[in-house]
Amino acid sequence: MIDNRLRRRHPLVQTIFDNWLYFLVLLFLWRFPHLVAEWTNSEADPARRAVGESSFWQSVMIDTFILAILAMSYNLMLGFTGLISFGHAAFFGAGVYVMAILVGQFKVSFVSALMVALLTGTLISLIWSIAAFRIKGVYFAMFTLAFAEIFFLMARLTMFKHLTGGEDGIRWTVPDWINPVKNRLQFYNFALACVVITFILVRRLMNSPSGKVLVAIRDNETRARTLGFNVFLYKTLAIMVSGALATLAGILHAIDRAGAETSVLGTERTINPLIMSLIGGLGTIPGPALGAGLIRISEQYLRKPELQVDLNFMIYRYRTLLNTESYWGLALGAAFIIFVLAIPYGVVGATNNTWLRVRRWLRIYIYNPxxxxxxxxxxxxxxxxxxxxxxxxxxxxxPAPMTLIEWARRYPVALMNAITFIVAVGTGLLTWDWQVGVSWALFLILISIPVRVVLWLIRWPKAIYLIGIGLGFLVPRLLFEDDALFSVMVGFMITVVNVGVGIYIYRWITALRRYPLVNTWIAKR
Amino acid sequence: MNALNLKKISSQTLWGGIAVGFTILLMIAVLLDSQGNIKLFSQVVAGGLYQGMLIFMVAAGLSIVFGLMDVLNFAQGSLLMVGAYVGFDVLSRMSASDKTNAFLLTLHVMVIGPILVLILWELTARLILPRVMKTVEIEHSSLFGKIQVVALTGVPLGFVVGSVWAKDFSGESDVVRVIFAVVVVLIALLSVSRNNILFGLRWLSNEGGIRFRRGMALLFNEEASPSDHVDYDPQFKQFDLNKEWLPLAFGVVVTVLVALVLNNTEVLMLRFGVAAIAAILAGSIAGIVMEIVFIRPTYVRPFFQIVLTFGLALVIREGIEYRYDIDPKGTLGGYLPEFLQGTFPPAYLRDLFPADFETTILNYWIFMIIMGLLMMIGVQLLLMRTRIGIIIRAGVQDSEMVEALGVNVRLVFTGVFALGAAIAAMGGIISAGFLNIDTTMGDLFLLQAIAVVIIGGLGSYAGTSLTAIVIGITRSVAAYFSRRQFNTDAPAPIVVLLLLCLVLYVKPSGLFGKEH
Known part of the structure; x- marks a missing residue:
């Protein structure tokens, strides 16, 4: 019997087999408005009814697509070519402003304005490429930052108010066939097509020989030059494709908002794709799009002035309202820093690593025909x-596998995770209510955070003193806000006690260094 | 070798000359354009100088940190913002109540008073007395002995005096406190003095001095001197009340006189000073935390380090927005003492100028310029004249070699980062006296500072200082012309940024930097 995997298939069928996940996602996204309409009893096509659950989610997804295109274009420069761009807002804003100015102020036809906008983005990227010829690394980052800031300041100038509208921005009328208000489903499909084209373009580029040279430039520019590649030319290629794609995102944004405002040129238009590509996975093809989707959709759910939080513990239900509006930016920034420090290649990079190992193992031992x-x-x-x-x-x-107790002593964090998992699944099964299980898991993860933090900090004992001092400042601030002197005294006492405890723990750890098990654990941390 | 050196110097002199000449040309252009209007001209120049000084406060940290450890800290502007907000927080919390006044005055007498006494004592003993009484051999104790005396006597005295003084505001006074103060001071003086009659506290001065010096040696990686190993140091001169009553009394009397002259009008100044100290502390703590927690793990991954500092700027801004919400807070102008408000000349110098003399220069601009110049000179002296400065300059050239020589380079890195952050935070509180406090103030300063650092040459401190002034005046002149032409001064930062892009294109190493 010939193995199924050795059979030759039609290339199209083979393509679908190779990229089944992407095709599944595409199918889902294509049918998404209709699915939402089915679930919520609303209309997918707002031509029949303008407002509704489906058209609302379409607008969210359109925003996600725009961000995904921007993040993919950003990743092309930062993740694949190693060019640090802190001025991607310049491309994005150029797309928005050129469309709005040409169609809104000069009444140019939509398609020619689109062409001119793309050309403008390419022109800017040409300037950047010439800069990249001479300016490297952090200098290039500064150049791009200054470049985008020039555009930002220019858009706000009152002397160009007849052109850019100054601080007020411009409104313009979008043609009917793509108008997100009148014909939202059509625009949704248009934006989806743009994402797909961008994805295919980036993938094709990165799988081509030129893409390999870009990665080589990222890894070691001198080596790439020594091997005889024209580094300048390849950098130009990367910047131009990236710039054109970012401009495309800007054009879509201009259509989506039917106008231009100065914030499209601001720093957050650079920060957003940076965070998205980092969380999704720098230097991976689907990573940035995934990051854009993750952040935009979780923002839709989580960023609320009053988010209702329900926690179920068996029979007790804890319900509270959180103002996550003000936390959002901070949480995003914190996630960004944690990712840079701990998971620098993002979700896709991290799972790729594990998944690659599993697949290698499966290929060698199980699937090998x-x-x-x-x-x-x-x-x-x-x-x-x-x-x-x-x-x-x-x-x-x-060597023989570890006993459970050995394993637990060596990996306390993993033990905690295992307990969390078992309790969650167990209570879920017992009560036959998945909400209870998830709530228990959340609760256990929450209360294990301080333990995790302490375990992480133990590798650096001085941190314990710092924690002590911090507690000494914080606790009395919270308890006795009125009485300054008393709170200072209490704080001092707490600090002293904590630092004492810290010294004790430190000595305890250093004494434990003699024992090999703990020793390896400390060395690992 | 010699010729090469000469060429290098001449290139730097050439570029410096060009920069200065460019500035002078700009100023002449303003003078010609305003048809010799000195008032307008002086306003443009002073405006340029104060802007240059504010930009310098951010650029100094950027420049030193990049020179030493190749980190371009994109969050430096946010540290300035942190300084401004912390200063605003402290100032707005210190409401003008008796309680606050009591706290401030006590703090003043406890901290500033003893320091003033110490400085005056040292000056009198070392400079004035030897010149006045040439025939008599003057003996005075070492600096550590003086610190001990001042700390042991001045702080309790200051506490009591401060609280009594503060009580005066509400119309009360307390005789018991004064008696208590006198007794405490007497006990302290007698117990520290060499010819003490109360306790045999010799260890307080001699052995303490040795320990102090050992600690300093450890801190700065100096070699311990042979005398550190003995229990008694003959070099160390203890305080002797019989011989030193004159300079000590002189210091105390002058301090008391200063305090009486300033009296309670200085409360505003005190408040501003306290806010400034709090801002600088907050900035340097933020700098230390940033270096240790975020920058240090990424020295091996410079690519992510750049991205990280950019993200840190976002986090700091979001944190500030979360803590103080997004609305602009206005300026700290209302909290300023009287002599910093209004236009030059201030009221107390009015008599020195002709009666019809008036300018459009604000007093606060002059204050900012003086502070900036002090900072410039102070950091220059730190870099050129101290042991730490030698280590930093050596580290700029080759930090691995410095580490091999036994210097704790990590500690120096953290310290330098904290220094840069402290300067930026100080720039924040100083600029907050004049500019609006909002969450975007850091970004604007950061870009101007980057322009200054690039044009001056990354890693060259002198270049940064000079360029800061040049860029400040350029900006001011650009604002002047655009105000004349377009009736707005918004395009001024664009000119600076265009200059930055131009210099990056033409000479990425900057005017005074070494080729990279």
Missing amino acids: VVRQNPQLATWATPFTGEPSEVALALAQQ
Whole structure:
């Protein structure tokens, strides 16, 4: 029997087989307005009814698509070519403003304005490429930052008010066939098509030889030049494609908002794609789009002036209202910093790593058609039929697996995770209510955060003193706000006690260094 | 070798000359355009100078930190914002009540009084007395002995005096407190003095001095002197009341006189000073935390380091927005003492000028310029004249070599980062006296500072100082012309940014920087 995987298929079918996940996502996104309409009993096409759940979610998704295009274009420069751009807002804003000015002020036709906007973005990227020829690294970052800021300041000038509208911005009328108010479904599909085209373009570019050279430039520019590649030319390619795509995102934004305002040139238009591509995965193809979707949709759910939080513990229900509006920016920034420090290649990069290992293992040991058809090659799979192979010998030489107690002592955080998981699933099964299980998991994760933080900090004992001092400042501030002197005294006492405890813990740890198990654990941290 | 050196110097002199000449040309253009209107001209120049000084406050940290550890801190502008907001917070919390006045005055007498006494004592003993009484051999104790005396006597005295003085505001006074103060001071003086009659507290001065010096040696990686290993240091001169009553009394009397002259009109100044100290502390703590927690793990990943500092700027801004909400807070102008308000000349100098003399220069501009110049000179002296400065300059050239010589480079990195952050925070509180406090003030200053640092040459402190003034005046002149032409001064920062892009294109190493 010939293995299914060895059969030759039609290329189109093969493409679908290879990218089944992407096709599934595309199918879902294409049907998304109709699905929402089904679920919520609303109309997908607002031509029939203008407001409704479906058209609302369409506008959210359109915003997500625009951000996804912007993030993918950003990633092309930062993640693939290693050019740090802090001025992507210049492209985005150029797209928005050129469209709005040409159609709104000079009554140019929509399609020619679109062409001119794309050309403008390319022209700006040409200027950037010439800069990238001479200016490297952090200097290039500063150049882009200053460049975008010039545009931002110019858009606010009163002397160009007849052109840019100054602080007020411009309004313009979008043609009917793409108008997000009159024909939202059409615009949704248009934006989706733009995302797909961008995705295919970036993927094709990065899988081509030129893309490999871009990655080589990112990894070591001198080496790429020594190998004989024209680094300037390849950087120009990356910047131009990136700039054109960012301009496309700007054009879509201009259509979506039917106007231009100065905030499209501000720093947040650079920060947003940076955060999205970092959280999704720098230097990966689907990462930025995934990051854009994650952030935009979680923002839709979580960023509210009064977010209702329900926590169920078996029979007790805790309900509260949180103002997450003011937390949002801070949380995003904190997530950004945590990702840079701990998960620098984002969600996709991190899962890719694990997934690659699993797939490698599956490919070698399970899916391998040659091994399947020749079982004698894999004696480890059939240990009683032949001589043990190298793999089997290597496996046999592995030390015996750890006992559960050893494992728990060595990886306390993993133990905590396991307990959380077991309790969550267990209570969920017992009560047959997934909400209860999830609430328990959330609760356990929440209360384990201080433990995790302390475990992380123990690698650096001085931090314990700092915590002590911090508590000394914080606790009395919260308890005795009125009495300054008393709170200072209490704070001093808390500080002293905490630092004392810190010294004690530090000595305890240093004493424990003698024991090998704890020693390896401390060294790992 | 010699010729090369000469060429280098001449290139720097050439660029410096060009920069200064450019500034002078700009000023002449203003003079010609305003048809010799000196009032307008002086306003433009002073405006340029104060802007240059504010930009310098951000640029100094950027320049030193980049020179030493190759980190371009995009969050430097946010540190300025932190300084402004903390200053605003402290000032708005210190409401003008008796309680606050009591606190401030006590703080003043406890902290500033003893420091003033110490400085005066040292000056009298070292400079004035030897010149006045040439025939008599003057003996005075070492600095540590003086610090001990002042701390042990001045702080309790200050506490009591301050609280009594503060009580005067509400019409009360307390004789018992004064008696208590006198007794405390007598006990303290007698116990510290060499010829003490109360306790044998010799360790307080001698052994303490040795420990102090050992600690300093450890801190600054100096070699311990041989005398540190003995229990008694003959070099260390203890305080002796019999021999030193004159300079000590002189210091105390002058301090009391100063306090009486300033009296309670200085409360505003005190408040501003307290706010400034709080802002500087907050800035340097933020700098230390940033360096240790965020920058240090990413020295091995410079690419992510740049991205990280950019994200830190966002986090700081969002944190400030969360803490103080997004509305602009206005200026701190209302909290300023009287002599910093109004236009030059201030009221107390009015008599020195002709009766019809008046300018459009604000007193606060002059204050900002003086503070900036002090900062410039202070950092220059720190870099050129101290041991720490030698280490920093050596680290700029080759930090690995410095580490190999036994210097704790990590500590120096943190310290320099904190220094830069403190200067930026001080710029924040100073600029807040004049400019609106809002969450975007950091970004604007950051870009101007980046322009200054790039044009001056990254890593060159002198270049940064000179360029800050040049850029400030350029900005001011650009604002002048655009105000004449377009009736708005908004295009002024654009001119600076265009200049930055131009210099990056033409000479990325800057005017005074080394080629990279």
